[in-house]
Amino acid sequence: MSGSTPPSSTARADAGGRLIDGVLFDVDDTLIDTRGAFGVALDQIVRAYLPDVDGTRRDEVVAVWRADATGHYARYARGEMGYQEQRMARANELQATFGGALLDDEAYGAWNAVFEDGFTRAWAAHPDAHDTVDLLLAAGVAVGALSNAAVAYQTSKLDRVGLSGRVPMLVGVDTLGVGKPDPRVFLEACRRLGTEPARTAYVGDELDVDARAAVAAGLSGVWVDRPGPRRVEVPDDDIAAAREAGILVVTSLTDLPAALGLVGPQQVNWPTSC
Structure with missing residues (x-):
């Protein structure tokens, strides 16, 4: 995948070379086209x-x-x-x-x-969401969601788009009374997912609140910088610094499994609907 950096060096590879056992997703503008x-x-x-x-x-x-x-x-x-x-x-x-x-x-x-x-x-999943989740699960990766909205509200979104059965809503802002970027919510989500933070990736559409905050909490951070207007402007220097800090930058969830080293690029056989 072009333009990505390896997962955080704090994670140790298993015997097969894999760094990641779990993937936590943001919901809005990551899995769902909010x-x-x-x-x-x-x-x-x-x-x-x-x-x-x-x-x-x-x-x-x-x-x-x-x-x-x-x-x-x-x-x-x-x-x-x-x-x-x-x-x-x-x-x-x-x-x-x-x-x-x-x-x-x-x-x-x-x-x-x-x-x-x-x-x-109007709630609808991004076209790349279902197939990416399915590929991660097929690779033996634990998957869940962490969001800065209430658990019930986000569960209703995941239900509506057909993802809740595969992406359980683990932690919301009402779980601990605070949300991202507080490191406690990332650690609680890892605990509920059953994975070590150093072997867990957090995937979200915000560079600071999602990717940088995940890295600060000891996870690997992935920023999904989808085409189109960003919520807030992100200077090029900030993006370069994020890459230097080990944050993965992808423009689609399609790139995620290979970017995390879970499969080789040649193994990602996406349906024609993607």
Whole structure:
């Protein structure tokens, strides 16, 4: 695979040379196309609540929502505010940014119902998710999920896209009361997966919160840098430094098994649907 570095040197190879016994996945924008689902949800919000936003600005609305520049979701992940509190704060920031009315508790309840209707209906796995999980399991690798959302909510996503039977939701922000990048959540997920951190890879779409945080907790970090707009800008120097630190950078889950040394590139026979 082009552009990747070997798994963390802290892991010891087994007799067959394999470094990894377990793979933990992030859920949103790693296994599930959450960016696409946000697009559907926010299209409904624009129609109902932001009448002055024309079609040329729809991508901007999605970008502002995903960026969460004030960091409300990060505060939620640190246990500093509740889920609905952060969601309402983000909703009102979006409304203010694009000329919408301020939402009180009642108005926010209606706003959130519109958002959730579009969001949940649009949940779909990335095209590379199912086959990658199947190949990892066939290689004898333990697989699970660790996310900065609540366990029940993420389980419902995995259920909807047909992954929950193979990718159990092990740790969410409600498991220990905090989320990534706190090293405790990575270690707890490894404990539940039944693998040593040094022989476990964490795969996510965020360079800092996912890949760097995993390495800091003693795991191997994999950043899935999918094509398309990133949630936040990542300087080239940061990417180069991450590679130097042993972080794998892939553009698709298709590259993951070979990048981790679990199979040779010639062994990855992907279906034509990938």
